[in-house]
Amino acid sequence: MCITCGCNGDGHHLHGIKEKSHEHHLSEHHHHEHHSTESRVLTLEKDILHKNQLLAERNRGFFEARRITALNLVSSPGSGKTTLLERTLTDLHPDIPCYVIEGDQQTSCDADRIKETGVPVVQINTGKGCHLDAEMVNASIKHLKPSQDAILFIENVGNLVCPAMFDLGESARVIIISVTEGDDKPLKYPDMFHSADICLINKIDLLPYVNFHVDKMIESARKVSHIDTFIQVSATTGQGMEEWYNWLKEKAGVECGELRVES
Numbered sequence: 559m560c561i562t563c564g565c566n567g568d569g570h571h572l573h574g575i576k577e578k579s580h581e582h583h584l585s586e587h588h589h590h591e592h593h594s595t596e597s598r599v600l601t602l603e604k605d606i607l608h609k610n611q612l613l614a615e616r617n618r619g620f621f622e623a624r625r626i627t628a629l630n631l632v633s634s635p636g637s638g639k640t641t642l643l644e645r646t647l648t649d650l651h652p653d654i655p656c657y658v659i660e661g662d663q664q665t666s667c668d669a670d671r672i673k674e675t676g677v678p679v680v681q682i683n684t685g686k687g688c689h690l691d692a693e694m695v696n697a698s699i700k701h702l703k704p705s706q707d708a709i710l711f712i713e714n715v716g717n718l719v720c721p722a723m724f725d726l727g728e729s730a731r732v733i734i735i736s737v738t739e740g741d742d743k744p745l746k747y748p749d750m751f752h753s754a755d756i757c758l759i760n761k762i763d764l765l766p767y768v769n770f771h772v773d774k775m776i777e778s779a780r781k782v783s784h785i786d787t788f789i790q791v792s793a794t795t796g797q798g799m800e801e802w803y804n805w806l807k808e809k810a811g812v813e814c815g816e817l818r819v820e821s
């Protein structure tokens with residue numbers, strides 16, 4: 559996670575630890591210092607994740623109280639998250655009230671694209687950070703003020719590693735993989751697949767041109783995750799999008815209580 563790659567949003571603690579770990583190579587007490595640095599890293603990692611978890615539960619409580627379906631969209635950069643959102647919002651909003659939180663290291667490019675659809679959006683820039691955390695989402699929902707029974711799409715920073723560790727309080731985690739990335743990604747990034755609830759396989763219009771075997775990818779994903787819904791889509795041609803919308807409506811329906819069976 560970020561402790562290892564040093565990409566924490568505010569960075570202060572992490573920089574301190576990096577310097578410490580550099581120092582200990584010079585120390586005569588190498589072994590002792592190695593252990594103390596390691597344990598400090600582990601403690602800090604635990605603290606960061608614990609604090610995140612508490613805030614994630616607060617977000618989840620807020621979403622549940624308002625029957626909001628919050629979806630955390632994770633993928634590598636360029637797999638088509640924003641394109642998929644643009645089409646989804648154009649097709650569903652305003653019949654289903656939608657809101658978007660955009661996460662990127664820099665720029666408001668994606669938020670500007672979403673604004674074109676007329677859907678309320680907040681852009682978070684994480685600077686050197688490579689993931690969204692529950693605190694950022696908490697601040698964004700105070701600003702967005704999503705209405706009851708809405709769907710809140712959270713486009714995470716493009717990264718198949720760090721976002722896996724950070725619960726945002728979402729109702730479901732949606733992993734998007736595009737066929738141009740290679741079918742070996744589930745085995746290479748098992749944590750992200752393990753933490754996801756549904757997998758969208760995007761850019762299937764490009765399948766004839768790339769060496770990507772959908773069955774192989776799904777088989778690999780099943781080895782490292784509990785995902786049982788895989789939907790093949792093309793965000794640019796619209797292929798497969800109906801199936802995605804059906805999943806969304808069912809998910810939102812369950813969250814809204816519409817599908818509750820009265821006895």
Ligand SMILES: Nc1nc2c(ncn2[C@@H]2O[C@H](COP(=O)(O)OP(=O)(O)O)[C@@H](O)[C@H]2O)c(=O)[nH]1
Pocket residue numbers: 633634635636637638639640641642716760761762763764791792793794795
């Ligand atoms: N051929 C094809 N290109 C796509 C598809 N979805 C997205 N793209 C392209 O992939 C690039 C990255 O898309 P973007 O939505 O910005 O990805 P993000 O970084 O995950 O948000 C853009 O050039 C899109 O036009 C798709 O289904 N098919």
Ligand SMILES: [Mg+2]
Pocket residue numbers: 639640641668713
């Ligand atoms: Mg994007």
